[in-house]
Amino acid sequence: MINESALLESQSLRNSVLDRTDVLDRVKALSLLPDGMHVTTAMVAAYFEVTAEAVRALVHDHRAELEANGYRVLTGPELSDFKQLSGIQSRTASLALFSRRAVLNVAMLLRDSEVARQVRVYLLDMEYLARTQPVENPVATHVASLDDRIDQRITHILGKTVVPMFNALIASAGEHRHELLELRQDIEHVERRLCQHHRRISFLEEGRAPEVSAELKGMTWQALERHVADLLRRDGCTDVVVRQAHKDRGIDVTARTAEGRTVAVQCKNHTSRRSIRSADMQKFAGAARAVDRVDVALFVATCNFSSEAQAIAKLSGVVMVDRHDLEAWSAGAPLKGLR
Template identity: 75%
Template structure:
């Protein structure tokens, strides 16, 4: 798995994932100029919670790379035309513009920003999933294969573009927030149905999607499993998702927020065989999530089942359990109800 240091230091790695600009909105809403395509230096600084001088210094040190990703400075007639088309009122003689690709480029270079670090974590999670998922190339002459490819393409667009767009609108809207949440739920229902449709077609063609998901989970290390769960949270609309680097006694492996602002704390247990989650582990996590972090949504995700005692503790403390069967369905594309 590519680490964060390699991403910070390798221009080649950065250029290979510049198209994944949805990572920006997954972490934080990015406000755009009236043209809907660009942001200014001040807007970039505000997004990453750094100074304008820090952004300018970064552009100065990586000018060629930034220009390759779309950064440019408007002057003269070009600036006048842009102001007129976009409705900007400014008396400046030059204007630096960043398209979304350039903002993502900044995120992959900016070291002293928590927002930039969260964007990098999301990118690395998605890169890991892309590398570990098998690539299928169905024959274009097969009608069933064509239907499957269309379903997968639509699902990809819904999950990577439409749902993040609704997350941004929900986060920034006040008057129509409830209607937007309902519309997002409808979109997610379509996405979920397409996922099940793809699984049904694969089953009819002799594949075993459930076995494939199960095999991937079995092959994961504890750290890969945590990043896998973090990716599922982001897929379901969560933002500010952070996989904690240090192993602590508090039992919280992942934190984040749902699209409607609720805080999330997650404990991940990657165990195999007939092992079940004991009540002691549940009590420990419940205390950390509820009493210390005071999380709105506490999730205990395990690759096994839970003991009767741990289920009872979870119910009393309000912890939501995700057992092996529910985890496989979640990994296959089913939306986790607790995050809605």
């Protein structure tokens, strides 16, 4: 088993376990800002029971690594937008924010904190248990559920040979685990493209338009919400509810992932010539993050998103599903935001 001090020395090892942010709450409750996603420098210091200066010194020494995992400093209009979105009160000209990944990153770098040490030990205990369990193959399971007309030779190579091989390598790769995870993502991308091509071929064989958008165009907004609910169920979500009576709050569908994370979805059925405005995104982000505080917020649209809406989504952690993503999702590809 890897010693917890190894996390202090190896960035590759730290990168390989950064998705396990749930260990933070298992060691000690982590208080979040009203947006439900970020904490300030003072809040990080309080969590690890160190001074704010110690946290700032750590940021100074490891800024690039922390920024790659969600640390950022807001100023100007971006700071004003965040204050309005989250409802926090601050008179400072800048505000340093840490995502949960960045807080976990701090735990793996902070030497003089007993809380950080406990997080490292707990984190490596979980990683050890995961590595000693049989490696599952979620891609193969998904491929098996696709239409039988997909070329079985290709799915056999992906689902029965390539992905299990990478899973086995990842389980024993040590410091190279991060690179192998990226390669597996490339394979999953190939799988999504195969799903899209298969769906288009199916349309052509049946003499219909080759795009899923042809079906989506004929949907009412109620039908789109039911369609998205069906996609959530297909991808393993439970407690899926279409909340048409609560549209004034900007949340159309709620669900829970197989891992227990809460999901809120906003659906917009617009023509491809329109785009989602910043006001729509801000309303949904506020409802999903500040009011309901869900774990996964999805904004599903049959059109594109304006640049302003994209900026707000990035700031608030909303997953955007535009018409191209919706087409791929409808064709059978798993939605990345639900993983």
